[in-house]
Amino acid sequence: MGRHRCRHLFVESRHDRRIEAESGRPTSVVLTQRSGASIELLDGQRRFASDLQPDQLDRLATTQLVGSAYPNSAPKEDATLAIRRWVEQLLAAAERALPGASFAVVWVDFDQEIVARSLQMGRDRRRSARVRLDGYLQKDGKQSRASAESVIRERTDSQIDDLVVEVTERLELRLDTQTVKPDTSTVVFAPGVGGVWIHELVGHAAEGDTVANGESWMSPGIAFFPPALTVMDDPRRGRGGWRIDDEGSPAQPTAIIRDGGLASFLHSNKTAQAAETRSSGHGRCSSFRDAVLPRLGCTFVANGSHHPDEIMKEVQEGIYVRRMESAHTDPSSGFALFRISDADRIEGGKRTAPLQSHLLETLAVEALAGITMIGNDLQFDRCIGSCHRHGQPLVTSVGTPTICTRLMKVRN
Amino acid sequence: MDRSNPILTECGDEFDRAVAAMSHDSFELYERVAVTRRVELDIAADRCHQVDGVERGSAIRAGAAAPFVASSGGIDQLLRRASSEMLERSSAAAWNLDADNVVDLDRSAEMASGQEMESWLRRNASTELVELRSVWAETALTLECWSDGRHTQKRVRGRSWAAWSPREVGRMSARPLVAAARNWRRLSDFDPDQAWRERERHRGRAIPWPGGAAIVLSPDVSASLAYRLALVLHAPSAQSGAEVGPGWRLFDRPLDRTALFGSSRDDSGFPTSQVELADGERTLNSWSRRGCERRGSYRDLPQPSPTCLELIPPQVEVPSSAVWVTDLTVHPGAAGEWLLELHARPYPEGVGIEPHWIRIRPAAIARSCLGAVGESRQGMQGVRTPALLFRPDFG
Numbered sequence: 074m075g076r077h078r079c080r081h082l083f084v085e086s087r088h089d090r091r092i093e094a095e096s097g098r099p100t101s102v103v104l105t106q107r108s109g110a111s112i113e114l115l116d117g118q119r120r121f122a123s124d125l126q127p128d129q130l131d132r133l134a135t136t137q138l139v140g141s142a143y144p145n146s147a148p149k150e151d152a153t154l155a156i157r158r159w160v161e162q163l164l165a166a167a168e169r170a171l172p173g174a175s176f177a178v179v180w181v182d183f184d185q186e187i188v189a190r191s192l193q194m195g196r197d198r199r200r201s202a203r204v205r206l207d208g209y210l211q212k213d214g215k216q217s218r219a220s221a222e223s224v225i226r227e228r229t230d231s232q233i234d235d236l237v238v239e240v241t242e243r244l245e246l247r248l249d250t251q252t253v254k255p256d257t258s259t260v261v262f263a264p265g266v267g268g269v270w271i272h273e274l275v276g277h278a279a280e281g282d283t284v285a286n287g288e289s290w291m292s293p294g295i296a297f298f299p300p301a302l303t304v305m306d307d308p309r310r311g312r313g314g315w316r317i318d319d320e321g322s323p324a325q326p327t328a329i330i331r332d333g334g335l336a337s338f339l340h341s342n343k344t345a346q347a348a349e350t351r352s353s354g355h356g357r358c359s360s361f362r363d364a365v366l367p368r369l370g371c372t373f374v375a376n377g378s379h380h381p382d383e384i385m386k387e388v389q390e391g392i393y394v395r396r397m398e399s400a401h402t403d404p405s406s407g408f409a410l411f412r413i414s415d416a417d418r419i420e421g422g423k424r425t426a427p428l429q430s431h432l433l434e435t436l437a438v439e440a441l442a443g444i445t446m447i448g449n450d451l452q453f454d455r456c457i458g459s460c461h462r463h464g465q466p467l468v469t470s471v472g473t474p475t476i477c478t479r480l481m482k483v484r485n
Numbered sequence: 486m487d488r489s490n491p492i493l494t495e496c497g498d499e500f501d502r503a504v505a506a507m508s509h510d511s512f513e514l515y516e517r518v519a520v521t522r523r524v525e526l527d528i529a530a531d532r533c534h535q536v537d538g539v540e541r542g543s544a545i546r547a548g549a550a551a552p553f554v555a556s557s558g559g560i561d562q563l564l565r566r567a568s569s570e571m572l573e574r575s576s577a578a579a580w581n582l583d584a585d586n587v588v589d590l591d592r593s594a595e596m597a598s599g600q601e602m603e604s605w606l607r608r609n610a611s612t613e614l615v616e617l618r619s620v621w622a623e624t625a626l627t628l629e630c631w632s633d634g635r636h637t638q639k640r641v642r643g644r645s646w647a648a649w650s651p652r653e654v655g656r657m658s659a660r661p662l663v664a665a666a667r668n669w670r671r672l673s674d675f676d677p678d679q680a681w682r683e684r685e686r687h688r689g690r691a692i693p694w695p696g697g698a699a700i701v702l703s704p705d706v707s708a709s710l711a712y713r714l715a716l717v718l719h720a721p722s723a724q725s726g727a728e729v730g731p732g733w734r735l736f737d738r739p740l741d742r743t744a745l746f747g748s749s750r751d752d753s754g755f756p757t758s759q760v761e762l763a764d765g766e767r768t769l770n771s772w773s774r775r776g777c778e779r780r781g782s783y784r785d786l787p788q789p790s791p792t793c794l795e796l797i798p799p800q801v802e803v804p805s806s807a808v809w810v811t812d813l814t815v816h817p818g819a820a821g822e823w824l825l826e827l828h829a830r831p832y833p834e835g836v837g838i839e840p841h842w843i844r845i846r847p848a849a850i851a852r853s854c855l856g857a858v859g860e861s862r863q864g865m866q867g868v869r870t871p872a873l874l875f876r877p878d879f880g
Contacts, residue, residue: 089784102552105784107542109557121538124558153552216820250819286618286652362538412816429819484816484824484842 080191081113081342083319085361087185092157094164095177100157109361121361156180159228160204166233167206171241174210182225183468187319191342192352195321201313201468202226203457206236210244217250219243219415220396224312224454243395243415243427250429251418253483259391260433260481261384261419264448265455266394268471272372272460273402273409274437275304279329279337280462281344281355281367283404290407290437291335299444300333301377308354308370311453311470317354319365324354329372341367359465369460373472377447381475384446388477391419392428397456407437410484432484439480448475500630501637503560516543516560516630517783524602525621526610533603542783555784595643597624597669605672606647614681615651622647624669631754638754644745645669649677660812663865665745680705683872686811686830691837694829699807700875701832701858706813707796707873708864710850711735713815715791717847719762721773728767732798732854732873735762737772737791744793745867746779753778753787763851765798796870801856803874807832822846825879845879853879 086108094100111121160180167176182202189195202225210217221239223232262270278289307326308315315324320342328336340348341356344367357368385393396415402408411433417424453472460469500516523536543563544555556563597605602622610620624645631638649662662684664675683703702710715735718727739757741747751757757776761769772794778787812828825843830836857871864870 101786103555103786104552105544105555107557107784109540111538117532117534119534119536121536121540123540123542124562252819362540364536410816430817431819432816432824485818485844 079112079114080117081320081365082110082188082190083112083358083361083365084110084188085185086187087183087360089183090153090156090181092153092160092180093177094157094160096164096168096175100161102153102157104153107360111358111361119364123361156182156228159233163204163206163233163236167208167237167240170237171208171210171244173212174208174241174244176209176240177207178204179207180204180225183313187317189317189319189321191320191322193321195317195323197315197317199313199315203312204232204236205457206240208240208244210248212248215248217244217247219247222455222457224457247415247427249427251426253392253416253418253428253431253485255483255485257479258481258483259388259419259445259477259479260394261388261391261475261477262394262473263455264381264450264475265452265472266397267473267476268373268453269397269400269456269458270409270411270440270476271304271374271473272369272469272471273400273411274407274435274440275329276306276339276369276372277402277462278404278407278437279306279339280369280404281338281340281348284338285344285347288405290405293335295335297438297442298330298333298335299442299447301447302330302333302441302444303328303375304330304372305375306339306355306370306372310373311371311472312457313468314371314470315354315357318352318356319358320352320356322352322354322356324370327353327355339367339369341365357467359467363465366463366465368462368467369469371453371470371472373451373453373470374447374474374476376449376451376474377476379446379448379475381448381450384448384475384477385419385424386422387446388419388422391477392433392481392483393417393419393424394433398430399458402437408434409437409440410434429485433481434484435481440478443479443481444476445479446477450474499559500632500639503564512545512547512634514543514545514560514630514632514634515783517541517627519625519627520596521623521625522596522599522602523621523623524599524606525619526603526606527619528610528617533606535599535603537599544783546786553786557783595624595669596626597622597645609647609677610649612678612681614678614685618650618652620647620649622672629752636754638750640748640750642748643668645672647672647675665863665865665867667743667745667747671743683809684811686828686837691839694838694841695806695808695831697806697877698831699804699855699877700810700827700829700879701803701807702810702813702873702875704859704862704870704872705864706810707870708862708866708868710813710815711794711796711870711873712791712866712868714847714851715762715772715794718768718851719771719791721771721789723768723771725768725770727848727851729763729765729851730854730875731765732796732801732856732875733763733851734765734797734799736760736795736797737762737777737793738795739776739792741793741795743863744795744869745863747793747867751776751778751787751792752780757792762794768851792867794866794868794870795861796857796868796873797861798854798857798871798873801858801874803832803858807874808838809833809872818844823850843878850875850879 089105091103109123113119185199205222207220219240221236278291283289308324339355340353342352345352355367356365358365394416398412398414400411414430416428451474459466518541542557546553629640647664737760755776772791773789779790780787808829809832810829814826816824818824827841829838853876855874861871
């Protein structure tokens with residue numbers, strides 16, 4: 074791929090596997106593979122095609138392009154049966170632990186290799202595996218739901234035990250949930266869980282194209298964050314991380330907020346050029362069909378100085394958030410809304426009754442200014458959903474220590 | 486078979502050869518080829534960018550217990566991959582096409598040229614109602630082939646989309662305005678100015694939500710709410726006979742050739758049919774039946790889904806105190822309830838109204854549906870509906 078007349082070349086090969094097991098139903102296995110290439114010519118026109126042979130890339134470009142083979146990510150055929158058995162083992166363990174409840178397990182993994190070239194050329198391999206256990210319990214006219222997720226690096230029996238214990242304990246506790254009053258409340262996010270909050274409030278407002286379009290609430294000169302707050306995005310960390318982005322640029326750990334001051338934004342080549350800086354290696358596309366956008370990788374809050382117990386002791390009344398299911402944000406105003414599916418009431422510095430699912434809404438400026446304490450127990454990947462932007466889903470990671478903020482508004 | 490793109494002919498013929506060579510007697514084989522063209526107008530730079538692409542993929546399943554395997558590229562590649570993945574082959578057929586070979590060709594399907602699309606975009610990119618950031622249009626032709634080894638079916642369809650992204654937010658809904666049609670020429674039926682007028686919500690200071698005001702949902706808000714309600718109220722698990730309001734007259738009409746997802750066959754190759762889901766008094770049927778499966782791409786398992794929902798309510802007068810809802814978000818709440826977030830202005834026009842929240846059960850919304858206000862329009866998810874009138878707070 075030495076000589077070519079294009080602005081950007083992207084070639085990918087990706088394998089996905091999804092295994093679903095549910096009480097009383099046959100296990101479903103879906104295995105998919107896709108390969109494709111896209112090329113952006115000097116005049117800005119783009120073309121893409123699935124499964125081109127290397128000698129066909131020049132046809133796509135209508136100019137001489139000296140060949141590169143498709144990345145060769147080998148499918149792990151032998152693993153499918155072993156994973157299926159592990160998933161069924163997890164389901165059976167949950168059913169044994171809490172007879173009468175019903176459970177569902179979803180396993181998702183992918184293995185992607187890419188070759189990309191724009192200002193420089195790079196190859197990268199990204200892999201991720203995660204599992205979620207959902208439980209549903211109906212007892213004495215009451216019902217409860219609970220879920221737990223885990224990033225899997227190696228399948229072990231202890232992971233099965235951890236997931237089963239977490240879900241079954243919460244299922245039983247959540248049979249007696251209390252309602253939450255619509256009011257302004259102090260909120261403590263469990264370690265890891267606050268990452269979604271930071272991803273929505275800070276991360277999306279730091280994406281280079283949002284900033285360039287004047288659609289971000291964060292602007293240079295803004296200086297009202299708590300001094301203890303440092304927010305980073307490091308795409309190399311977390312599940313499904315990348316070392317080279319989809320434009321061939323090396324991924325750089327980037328401080329968005331450092332010690333309470335706005336530090337920098339996240340860039341692809343295009344947005345970096347407009348901002349007269351260098352790409353931070355955050356240019357990603359969902360597939361060869363899609364355009365590259367600046368995207369969040371692994372957004373996290375650096376450790377603070379407080380022990381989590383110290384944080385809890387300071388809260389006389391509030392909400393302890395254990396799990397968020399979805400969130401959306403308007404980066405221009407900083408308004409964000411979060412769906413809380415598992416939380417406890419805090420009374421007198423202690424976690425008491427579990428709360429019904431509810432919504433928390435906030436304005437970024439108020440919520441960040443309202444951070445009172447940041448813990449020293451940073452955790453990653455407690456919430457493992459995908460981030461959707463302009464119709465492009467992408468696996469992202471988040472992390473936070475225990476974190477306490479005021480001024481979150483409850484809706485129910 | 487007259488297809489307007491050579492790649493479709495080539496792929497369709499290759500599919501036939503692959504089916505003839507299959508040695509299994511129980512399988513489902515599916516192939517999809519999509520040729521797309523997208524033109525985007527960057528308004529600030531006054532430049533058009535064109536994206537042309539082709540994606541081909543296929544999938545195989547040999548019984549409910551065996552893996553569903555999908556692969557981009559031709560059938561040969563799929564079969565090589567599948568043979569190494571079919572770890573526990575089942576003898577049960579998941580697939581049973583019940584008709585003779587069928588070719589369903591949408592003769593109106595066509596690709597627009599890049600120049601034609603650019604001219605159309607430039608004609609439709611100016612409006613005094615909102616400052617736009619970008620406008621794009623896309624046309625696509627798809628060939629789909631199914632076989633169970635005994636019968637083979639093929640379908641060629643066209644689809645066109647256009648989207649307008651606003652730059653300013655607050656005064657206007659921030660959601661892009663989207664138009665969709667089976668045929669490129671039909672996109673011209675869409676009037677973006679009219680749609681922007683329906684979305685305008687803030688003029689000056691917002692006033693509190695007027696208590697006791699009837700609710701009118703704009704056509705695109707009605708379409709997205711109707712789709713979500715249909716998933717719940719007419720789900721396979723829902724019992725028929727539940728009470729609905731006089732405006733909740735709902736049909737699934739896949740045989741309508743102008744419907745966005747209309748076809749004589751569903752995405753699994755089964756024949757489709759029209760079903761009345763509710764008659765303005767009671768729920769009658771579920772959308773889930775043979776002939777209602779849809780798939781997002783060749784990589785997805787077909788799933789039962791409403792296909793071409795159409796609301797045909799009686800026209801009604803809007804009371805003097807009413808609000809016009811420009812945006813509505815559904816947040817799932819506890820115990821099957823929904824928390825609705827509404828953004829509105831007074832009907833027919835006026836200053837903005839502060840956002841309003843309503844906690845409600847989905848069935849209560851259908852019970853409070855009174856009728857239609859104005860003409861029907863087809864929305865993004867293929868739902869055709871006019872603006873709908875509801876009782877205050879959906880009570």
